[in-house]
Structures are given as structure tokens and as C-alpha cells.
Amino acid sequence: MNKSVPILIVGGGSAGLMAALAAGRIGVPALILEKGSEPGRKLAITGGGRGNFTSMKLPDQSAFCLEENADKLLRPLSNALPPAEIRRVFAELGVSSYVDEEGRVYPKTNQAADLVEALRRGVLTSGGQIAHNQNVVKIESDGAGWVVSTDTAEYYADSVIVASGGASYPQTGSSGDSQRFFRSLDLRCRDFTPALAPLLLQKPFSPELEGISLPDAALTYRIKGRRKALDIVRRGAMLWQKRGLSGPLILNSSADFYDKDHFINGSLRLNFLPDYSLETFADVLRSYGAENPRHSVVRFLKTKLPNRLAAYLWQDCVEASSCPETLTFANLSKQMVVTVSDILFDYPLEPAQAPPLRVAMASRGGLAPSELNLRTMAVKSRPGLYAVGECVDFDFISGGWHLTFAFQSAWLAGQAAARETKI
Incomplete structure (x- = not known):
């Protein structure tokens, strides 16, 4: 015809x-x-x-x-x-x-x-x-x-x-x-x-975090160049899934880290508290610790993040520093402040393969x-x-x-x- x-x-x-x-x-x-x-x-x-x-x-x-x-x-x-x-x-x-x-x-x-x-x-x-x-x-x-x-x-x-x-x-x-x-x-x-795709991770977070949402986080995607690196930073809400992360922040960033020209040479870092700088967060820790020396550090983290997420990230801090899980502010060292800050402000993510179209x-x-x-x-x-x-x-x-x-x-x-x- x-x-x-x-x-x-x-x-x-x-x-x-x-x-x-x-x-x-x-x-x-x-x-x-x-x-x-x-x-x-x-x-x-x-x-x-x-x-x-x-x-x-x-x-x-x-x-x-x-x-x-x-x-x-x-x-x-x-x-x-x-x-x-x-x-x-x-x-x-x-x-x-x-x-x-x-x-x-x-x-x-x-x-x-x-x-x-x-x-x-x-x-x-x-x-x-x-x-x-x-x-x-x-x-x-x-x-x-x-x-x-x-x-x-x-x-x-x-x-x-x-x-x-x-x-x-x-x-x-x-x-x-x-x-x-x-x-x-x-x-x-x-x-x-x-x-507008979810982020699949080589090492997913604990299944216990599935369903948790964070109203505001920042994701930095660093692309390695011949002379200097390019940082793409986005902020937004995030959602934990079984095999990785989703939510507006991840969906709106996904075109960056799933671009085949960038994926191999890029790295992803997550900031759980983007409203703070490292300096202001350290000040908040010191101020809180001075008023509440007997409070545990994880108790403080639960005032800033969802309880299950705070407990999960604190466990990472414990493993990285070999400190006791019940560490209080009275025993919080300067090095431990650095460890906590690194995990909260510069958390590494390892993408797995791109999800199917x-x-x-x-x-x-x-x-x-x-x-x-x-x-x-x-x-x-x-x-x-x-x-x-x-x-x-x-x-x-x-x-x-x-x-x-x-x-x-x-x-x-x-x-x-x-x-x-x-x-």
C-alpha cells in the first residue's frame, strides 16, 4: 500500500x-x-x-x-x-x-x-x-x-x-x-x-535502610580530566532502595554518572548534612558536647538524621576508629571528630552497572x-x-x-x- x-x-x-x-x-x-x-x-x-x-x-x-x-x-x-x-x-x-x-x-x-x-x-x-x-x-x-x-x-x-x-x-x-x-x-x-534512573551500588547499604528518605542531601560527581577534575554538585531529597538509592536527587543526577563518557572516570561522594560546613558542624559538636558531656555521639546524630541511618553511619565510624559504640562526648577526641565528619560529609559511593533503559x-x-x-x-x-x-x-x-x-x-x-x- x-x-x-x-x-x-x-x-x-x-x-x-x-x-x-x-x-x-x-x-x-x-x-x-x-x-x-x-x-x-x-x-x-x-x-x-x-x-x-x-x-x-x-x-x-x-x-x-x-x-x-x-x-x-x-x-x-x-x-x-x-x-x-x-x-x-x-x-x-x-x-x-x-x-x-x-x-x-x-x-x-x-x-x-x-x-x-x-x-x-x-x-x-x-x-x-x-x-x-x-x-x-x-x-x-x-x-x-x-x-x-x-x-x-x-x-x-x-x-x-x-x-x-x-x-x-x-x-x-x-x-x-x-x-x-x-x-x-x-x-x-x-x-x-x-x-532519571536509580543509582545501583556495588555495595548497597544495609537492607534495614530500605524505605528511609532524607529530605536534603548533596551528591558530588567528580569527573577526572587530563588537567583538572570537574565537580558536579546537586542537592535534593533521597530514598534508600534495596539495591541502591533513588529520589529526586539521584534521579536528577543519574544522567551525569550514567553517561558512558564519564562513568569510568568519575567518583561519587555523598554529603548527608549539606546545610553545614565542616567548620560549623565541628562547632555544633563542641557546643553540644559541652552542654551534654554524658550523651553518646550516636544520640546526637539521631537528632540530625533518621534514627536507622544515624545508627548505620555511626557503626561505620566505630569500625573506622575502633572506638566504643557507646562513646560519649566526654571522650570524643579531635581525631574522632574528623572521622565522623569524613563519613557524614564525604561518604563514598561505588556505582554498579547502569540500570537497563x-x-x-x-x-x-x-x-x-x-x-x-x-x-x-x-x-x-x-x-x-x-x-x-x-x-x-x-x-x-x-x-x-x-x-x-x-x-x-x-x-x-x-x-x-x-x-x-x-x-
């Missing part, structure tokens, strides 16, 4: 659906080729199924992007469709939303599936179509336009928007196909690696932004070709920013492709 369409979109996820909606809004219908039996499968599970689809924490997402020059690069996207406008688009589609205390935006129904259905309905109402079970195997130019081949058909289009996602959660259809498409066209892209919430990698005109998401060297969403190499922290970028980039591409169509 051969079919000719003005705009063809590869992938029916959040970006693909939004691109088709944007094109339809200005009168040009698009055809979506969806790999699976239904669109928006990853969107349907976002935010634990509640649907955190953008954030109102700041006017734009550049502060939450982990790339250099993010403000300059992302300004065209945030100007075209800021988070407030994303909410308005969904409101017009019948999905009202609310903002939680962290600025995250959810449907009032707390059902991510409502976002998918609203987009699907909007695409069809505007004249667009969704073809299911269409596995795209090749994208190539025929000189006049684009030819997209699936297992069963060939499609001809004036414009093609690649919205096939990254490589996380492959069970939802995001299996990294875009990388193959881009490389076949001699476009620069980076291998996909896990992002199937458990990562997002992936890092994809088409280099330098290949794109970020005002339209058009590939500079391939007229009529666009790339949007997670298949583009931008990396964001958690909280709705990956989806914000997906919607913004798709909106720009859908409208640009519609304006350039030959119809």
Missing part, C-alpha cells in the same frame, strides 16, 4: 500527538504512524499514572535543563508555548488542571489517560489520522519530499516529523528507533543512556540540538524533516520538564511543517 500525505509523523506519543494537533489547528491534517496498538502509552503512565504534564515553578524550563546555554537554546520554545499555554491547550481539549505545592501540573482527575484521550480526540477532530501497528523501518528523501517505509507500506510526505521518543520504557514503544533514522541520514546523534524514566542522547533550527525544530540540512521530544538530545530534571519540552517542540514543528506544506 502506498499513500501520499502532506505531513507524516513518526510516533504517536505525547510529542507526536501534539505535533498533529498543532498542524491541524492551522488547517493541515497530519498522519501519525504509531508503532503500537494505541497512542500515548508512555504519557498514560507519567507521574505514576496521575499525569504530571508540565510545571509552573518558573516561567520557562531553562533553569531545569541540564545543558549548557539552556536559556538561549530553549527561549524560542518557551516563548512559543509556555507552561501556562500548555495548560490552556489542554483546557480547550476538556482537561482542567491544578498546580501542586511543588509547581507540578496535573489533570484535576489525576488521570494521565485523560491527557492521551484529549490529544487523540483533538487530532481526529482536526482532520488528522492515526495508523496503528506501523513499525517504521526507513526514512529517506526522494528529492521532492520524503518516503517513509514500514513493514507493510510506503508513505510519501512533504514533511516528516520524527517523534518516536528516546529509549526508556521500551515496552511503551520508545525503543530508540530515531537514532537509526538520524544516522542513516548522516546526522549527528549520541547513544541513548539512562536518565527499561527502568529509567527518561533517556539521555539522541539528535544533537546543533542539527536543528530551534525556532521550528527543522533539521537544517534536510528540508522537510523535523525532530521533536525525547529523540532530541536535551536533558531535564524531573517534575514535568521532559513533557514540557516534548509539547513545545512538537507545537513548533507541527505549525512550521503545516506552513511549509505544498497544499
Whole structure:
């Protein structure tokens, strides 16, 4: 079967659906080729199924992007469709939303599936179509336009928007196909690696710590360079798991230490009390000890950290110094203060292998932004070709920013492709 369409979109996820909606809004219908039996499968599970689809924490997402020059690069996207406008688009589609205390935006129904259905309905109402079970195997130019081949058909289009996602959660259809498409066209892209993923450790903490959360900690990732080291420091909440660590701090740092160029040469150190400096902590110890000389040191640590964590770290101190477990402040030496400080402020972590992409919430990698005109998401060297969403190499922290970028980039591409169509 051969079919000719003005705009063809590869992938029916959040970006693909939004691109088709944007094109339809200005009168040009698009055809979506969806790999699976239904669109928006990853969107349907976002935010634990509640649907955190953008954030109102700041006017734009550049502060939450982990790339250099993010403000300059992302300004065209945030100007075209800021988070407030994303909410308005969904409101017009019948999905009202609310903002939680962290600025995250959810449907009032707390059902991510409502976002998918609203987009699907909007695409069809505007004249667009969704073809299911269409596995795209090749994208190539025929000189006049684009030819997209699936297992069963060939499609001809004036414009093609690649919205096939990254490589996380492959069970939802995001299996990294875009990388193959881009490389076949001699476009620069980076291998996909896990992002927003847990940290698996070679020597996990005690199982007794599983489920403990720490509201604030600091993680330093040191990358060894030829001349000097680079320290990447992030702060946030953390959660202990069976095989390692998770929580916002770990998820938002994971793209750094799972980047294959850095993983081998990097080291991780954890600071359990980032509000203190070594000097102020030593002062607090001395002051507390002067007032409570008969109190045990572990009793003091339990005033600063969760009880089980304090006991676990104190045991490390005992093993490192051979001091008694019941050591009191009356017998606390200067050397012991150094030992305690080293463990609390500079705790070494040894990462195990990177977790599989199937458990990562997002992936890092994809088409280099330098290949794109970020005002339209058009590939500079391939007229009529666009790339949007997670298949583009931008990396964001958690909280709705990956989806914000997906919607913004798709909106720009859908409208640009519609304006350039030959119809």
C-alpha cells in the first residue's frame, strides 16, 4: 500500500500527538504512524499514572535543563508555548488542571489517560489520522519530499516529523528507533543512556535502610580530566532502595554518572548534612558536647538524621576508629571528630552497572540540538524533516520538564511543517 500525505509523523506519543494537533489547528491534517496498538502509552503512565504534564515553578524550563546555554537554546520554545499555554491547550481539549505545592501540573482527575484521550480526540477532530501497528523501518528523501517505509507500506510526505521518543520504557514503544533514522541520514546523534534512573551500588547499604528518605542531601560527581577534575554538585531529597538509592536527587543526577563518557572516570561522594560546613558542624559538636558531656555521639546524630541511618553511619565510624559504640562526648577526641565528619560529609559511593533503559524514566542522547533550527525544530540540512521530544538530545530534571519540552517542540514543528506544506 502506498499513500501520499502532506505531513507524516513518526510516533504517536505525547510529542507526536501534539505535533498533529498543532498542524491541524492551522488547517493541515497530519498522519501519525504509531508503532503500537494505541497512542500515548508512555504519557498514560507519567507521574505514576496521575499525569504530571508540565510545571509552573518558573516561567520557562531553562533553569531545569541540564545543558549548557539552556536559556538561549530553549527561549524560542518557551516563548512559543509556555507552561501556562500548555495548560490552556489542554483546557480547550476538556482537561482542567491544578498546580501542586511543588509547581507540578496535573489533570484535576489525576488521570494521565485523560491527557492521551484529549490529544487523540483533538487530532481526529482536526482532520488528522492515526495508523496503528506501523513499525517504521526507513526514512529517506526522494528529492521532492520524503518516503517513509514500514513493514507493510510506503508513505510519501512533504514533511516528516520524527517523534518516536528516546529509549526508556521500551515496552511503551520508545525503543530508540530515531537514532537509526538520524544516522542513516548522516546526522549527528549520541547513544541513548539512562536518565532519571536509580543509582545501583556495588555495595548497597544495609537492607534495614530500605524505605528511609532524607529530605536534603548533596551528591558530588567528580569527573577526572587530563588537567583538572570537574565537580558536579546537586542537592535534593533521597530514598534508600534495596539495591541502591533513588529520589529526586539521584534521579536528577543519574544522567551525569550514567553517561558512558564519564562513568569510568568519575567518583561519587555523598554529603548527608549539606546545610553545614565542616567548620560549623565541628562547632555544633563542641557546643553540644559541652552542654551534654554524658550523651553518646550516636544520640546526637539521631537528632540530625533518621534514627536507622544515624545508627548505620555511626557503626561505620566505630569500625573506622575502633572506638566504643557507646562513646560519649566526654571522650570524643579531635581525631574522632574528623572521622565522623569524613563519613557524614564525604561518604563514598561505588556505582554498579547502569540500570537497563527499561527502568529509567527518561533517556539521555539522541539528535544533537546543533542539527536543528530551534525556532521550528527543522533539521537544517534536510528540508522537510523535523525532530521533536525525547529523540532530541536535551536533558531535564524531573517534575514535568521532559513533557514540557516534548509539547513545545512538537507545537513548533507541527505549525512550521503545516506552513511549509505544498497544499
